[in-house]
Amino acid sequence: MPKFQHLIVDTAAFVKNVQLQNYAENCYTVPGVLAEIRNNRQIKNLAVLPYNLQVKSPDPDVLAKVVAVAKKTGDFASLSLVDLQVIALTYELETIHVGRDHLRDEPKPAITVTADTKPAVLQGTELLKGFYVPSKKGAADDELQQERSVSESSHEHNESEEHEHSEPASETVPDELKDTDPDSANEEEDPDDEICEEEDPDNEIGEDEDDFREEDVDDDGWITPSNIKQVKRDMGMDLHEETPTTVACITTDYALQNVLKQIGLQVAALDGRIIKQVRTYILRCYACFKTTPDATKVFCPKCGNKTLKKVAVSLDSEGKQIIHINTRRPLTAKYKNRPVAKFDGGKYATNPLLFEDQPLPQQRISGKARSKTNALGDDYTAGYSPFVMRDVDSRSAVLRGSSNLKQRMTNFAYDNKRRGYNK
Structure with a gap:
């Protein structure tokens, strides 16, 4: 397998301890990926990496371009800031080493071509005289039908013999009743038996083995190294050609x-974990059944309820939008059958979000925290300064701002769970 020239690594590769030196010449990552690794064994593996x-x-x-594309595809709510940075770094290296002529700023819509099982001319002809549509049956149904036909024919033959004693039995037997043995009726026809019956009786077992192979063995239907790729394509398997790639991203x-x-x-x-087709997602309200392409919405813009669910969409042959609802994930009543407590006041209140334009505290940094870091000092270095003092203890630093509503709702759920209210 040819190596990648530049490989951008996500957290999953470090968690699985993948030996990336066997797959890429140069490995890259973002600082947020290293911050996500907290296991002691994984940290020790990072300290002794056999590659740079x-x-x-x-x-x-x-990063702004990547965020815009993620919002259009509907995956923005499912991606963290670290994930967006990984995509942005891949985009940047692709632009530097390959170019950006083949890159898209708009997502490609998924197209679903729905074809009828029968032509339009033959639709609804099941009940018309002269039309016969055979139903698809399995081997068990064929055996059962064959047993019934044999039993019915034998039963009718016995009745005719009982009621017609005076008439001599006919010497000619129909072809359908020649073989009434249930054992032979249950047996399926084997194509190998037909081949053996059609063989020349003059052939003997003692013939040369090479002649036997030339006459009886046929290469049609056998999987060989020359046609293995074509067989996999016919079976619908996704084949990845071993072509050298300059820039790639490894993630699950x-x-x-x-x-x-x-x-x-x-x-x-x-480990073969790669998607086979791209999808575009929108948000659908299961209360009023309205849809919105804005993936950042938390509340429905039509009815105002917090009942939005991500669904996949595609286009049919006529360009009409089709919504694919995942019925295997049922709707849940979590956090919907509980009483709403009285809202707390003050700066550090963590009240639940019930509607979109609900006023929220700004959670600004306290004056004491601002005085700890002097940006105009001689020892201060912008960025990752070893002398910077970060406020991580005050309540305003722990609480999130009002910009990320989903993170605020997650914190509220965590606080209630910590208090012991698990209803």
């Missing part, structure tokens, strides 16, 4: 892979 791991941060302009996150493929970037498979 380059840590880079993507360009903010490229399906939402991340979907955005990468929508843009036109290469995805490296980790």
Whole structure:
């Protein structure tokens, strides 16, 4: 397998301890990926990597482009900031080493061509005289039908013999009743038996083995190294040709892979876990059944309820949008059958979000926290300064701002679970 020239690594590769030196010449990652690794064994593996791991941060302009594409595909809510940075770094390296002529800024819509089982002329002809539509039956149904036909024919033959004693029995037997043995009736016709019956009786077992192979063995239907790829294509298996790729990203996150493929970037498979088709998602309200393409919405723009669910969409042959609802994931009543407590006041209140335009506290940093870091000092370095003092203890630092509503709702659910209210 040819190696990748530049491989961008996600967290899953470090968790699985993949030996990336066997797959790529240069490995890259973002600082957020290293921050997600907290297991002691995984941290020890990072300290003794047998290859050079380059840590880079993507360009903010490229990150903005990736965010715009993720919102259009509907995967923005499923991606974290680290995932978006991984995609942006892949986009940036692809632009530097390959070019951006083949990259897309708009997602490619999924097209579903629905074909009828029968032509339009033959639709509804099952009940018309002169039309016969055979039903598809399995081998068990064929055997059962054959047994019934044999038993019925033998029963009718016995009745005719009982009622017609004076008439001599006919010497000619129909072809359907020649073989009434149930054992032979249950046996299926074997194509090998037909071949043996059609063989020349003059042939003997003592013939040369080479002649036997030339006469009886046929290469049609056998899987050989020359046609294995074509057989896999006919079976619908996804084949990855071993072609050298300059830039690729290795990940197991399906939402991340979907955005990468929508843009036109290469995805490296980790243990064969790679998506086969790209999808576009929208939000659908299961209360009023209205849809919205804005993936950042939390509340329905029509009815205002928090009843939005992500669904996949595609286009049919006429360009009409088709919504694919996943019925295997039923709707849940979690956090909907509980009483709403009285809202708390003050700056540090963590009240539940019940509607979209609900006023939220700004959670600004306290004056004491601002005084700890002097940006104009001589020892201060912008970015990752070893002398910077970060506020991680105050309540305003622990609470999230009002910009990320889903993160705020997650914190609220965590606080209630910590209090012991699990209803």
